């Protein structure tokens with residue numbers, strides 16, 4: 108099957124695949140950062156009590172990626188791939204997917220296991236790159252947010268994100284089969300967030316949208332993995348991420364209450380655009396290429412999945428939607444964003460608990476203290 112202009116959904120896939128990262132050998136990537144750096148002379152700590160509490164919590168929740176995770180655990184990536192539901196031509200046929208005429212037609216069981224491994228590595232690599240995006244965004248927030256309590260908190264998040272980049276890079280290098288370069292569309296999204304000169308857009312793009320999706324995705328990975336080091340790593344990362352999303356909600360709630368309808372409309376559009384990009388444009392094309400299959404052929408054979416009714420796709424929005432609701436973004440301007448989220452089939456999460464307080468449920472400080480006491484005693 109070829110992608111033709113007659114099928115708009117596949118034409119869209121074609122457009123997405125046409126944009127690829129052509130700088131895979133580069134070691135740096137430069138983005139123009141046009142925002143103002145803002146000093147504040149108002150040093151009154153605790154003027155924003157919830158942010159101040161979050162800052163105190165963050166100071167007591169720091170963990171050390173080198174010593175608080177058990178890196179001696181051996182990881183068998185192939186075994187991990189076998190534990191998942193490995194695809195095959197037969198299982199695909201049962202789902203009504205015919206891969207005849209594509210490279211997949213001749214794939215052996217081993218090829219499918221290798222695909223599974225590559226797919227895991229690709230996903231973790233994109234998380235690692237996303238973590239670096241969070242590191243940059245949060246460093247930027249330290250400069251641009253006008254409130255001292257927020258600058259203090261953001262400084263702790265910079266350390267958290269450095270740790271996250273560190274653990275994902277180490278896990279990929281030592282326990283898996285290396286890194287994939289950043290996907291073009293993920294890089295473009297991070298570039299757009301960093302490039303925006305308005306300080307709240309950094310928060311909206313990173314803390315609410317990207318980190319909201321990451322928190323949900325990490326939660327799903329945590330539930331499904333049996334690999335003990337990865338499970339522990341995810342638990343610790345999620346405890347930090349929950350604070351980060353809370354930071355976004357607590358900061359923007361105050362700011363958005365003062366914005367005009369026209370200003371809120373820009374935020375609604377920005378949020379929806381980020382949602383669609385994250386959901387529809389990260390297609391693992393680099394995995395198919397590495398496996399010797401033509402991504403266009405494969406994706407055409409798989410058909411365009413109806414993401415609006417796919418429970419996995421919907422769950423990715425389980426943190427984003429209640430947080431957008433809390434910020435007033437769902438209902439502003441006649442419910443513009445609510446209607447758009449309706450088209451994605453995700454508004455059912457609206458009344459889930461927002462992450463402004465939920466971070467306390469993810470707390471691992473007692474776990475870390477216990478682990479350190481045990482290590483000292485032995």
Ligand SMILES: [Fe+2]
Nearest residue numbers: 238241268271
């Ligand atoms: Fe992170």
Ligand SMILES: [Fe+2]
Nearest residue numbers: 241318348351
């Ligand atoms: Fe984060």
